[in-house]
Amino acid sequence: MLTDPTRGELLYSGKAKQVYATEDPRRILMHYTDGATAFNGLKKAEIADKGVINCRISAFFMEKMAANGVPTAFERIVGDRDQLCQRVEIIPVEVVVRNVIAGGLAKKLGLSEGTRLAAPLVEHFYKSDSLNDPQINEETAVLLGWARPWELQAMREYALRVNEILIEFWGGLNIDLVDFKLEFGRLNLDGAGCATAVVLADEITPDGSRLWERGTGRKLDKDVFRRDLGDLSETYRELYSRIFGAALR
Numbered sequence: 069m070l071t072d073p074t075r076g077e078l079l080y081s082g083k084a085k086q087v088y089a090t091e092d093p094r095r096i097l098m099h100y101t102d103g104a105t106a107f108n109g110l111k112k113a114e115i116a117d118k119g120v121i122n123c124r125i126s127a128f129f130m131e132k133m134a135a136n137g138v139p140t141a142f143e144r145i146v147g148d149r150d151q152l153c154q155r156v157e158i159i160p161v162e163v164v165v166r167n168v169i170a171g172g173l174a175k176k177l178g179l180s181e182g183t184r185l186a187a188p189l190v191e192h193f194y195k196s197d198s199l200n201d202p203q204i205n206e207e208t209a210v211l212l213g214w215a216r217p218w219e220l221q222a223m224r225e226y227a228l229r230v231n232e233i234l235i236e237f238w239g240g241l242n243i244d245l246v247d248f249k250l251e252f253g254r255l256n257l258d259g260a261g262c263a264t265a266v267v268l269a270d271e272i273t274p275d276g277s278r279l280w281e282r283g284t285g286r287k288l289d290k291d292v293f294r295r296d297l298g299d300l301s302e303t304y305r306e307l308y309s310r311i312f313g314a315a316l317r
């Protein structure tokens with residue numbers, strides 16, 4: 069039987085999660101809180117049960133990705149809000165995949181939201197809260213030493229595979245996947261860091277995705293909170309029921 073890992077030192081306290089050390093230096097515990105932020109932390113709220121819901125949704129998707137050939141840092145859920153994960157060195161380049169014009173892309177280029185792109189668009193952002201995650205290209209990431217060319221290649225391939233899997237899954241629930249953000253990490257394979265692999269890390273949740281109900285266009289993601297469109301806790305409960313076929317406890 070698996071014994072639960074002990075929660076050690078708090079390594080990082082983020083906007084939606086806390087990262088704890090465990091007795092095993094190769095593993096961390098990721099604790100999902102109910103905190104929600106938008107506009108790089110300017111807008112904040114506590115959303116009832118968001119941590120439990122997102123912990124389960126992300127675990128569900130990470131398992132699905134692993135089963136479909138995308139390696140992930142996720143190992144298993146511990147308790148209601150914690151995930152045991154492989155500890156990785158996060159690559160400071162976030163990958164966004166877009167299927168439909170919305171959010172930052174619409175704003176930056178003065179386009180209206182809702183137009184479907186001819187093919188999925190992969191974008192890169194430098195992971196820096198103080199700079200508000202500016203958009204970069206792959207060349208910048210390589211020249212500034214944030215990621216190696218082969219890592220960016222792997223990240224792009226995995227992100228597009230994740231997109232295909234998510235489009236199919238959400239489509240089955242009558243929901244369009246508009247866009248989503250991923251983080252990747254370097255997994256140390258030899259203990260010395262000489263051999264590393266790129267794996268999907270962090271989370272796949274409605275906090276980092278845009279999900280629009282087909283037919284109505286109703287938003288089922290964190291835009292409900294960003295844009296004051298309704299009760300985010302209710303929205304996430306509804307998503308949870310649709311995914312798992314049963315209401316949250």
Ligand SMILES: Nc1ncnc2c1ncn2[C@@H]1O[C@H](COP(=O)(O)OP(=O)(O)OP(=O)(O)O)[C@@H](O)[C@H]1O
Pocket residue numbers: 080081082083084085086087096098141153154155156157158195197251253269270271
């Ligand atoms: N497997 C992992 N190993 C190490 N760190 C991880 C792993 N998965 C995720 N992380 C990091 O843990 C933190 C999770 O916290 P959270 O998502 O709340 O951060 P955040 O406030 O959104 O800040 P950030 O902009 O850095 O993501 C993030 O910094 C994320 O990059």
Ligand SMILES: [Mg+2]
Pocket residue numbers: 082084270
């Ligand atoms: Mg985050």
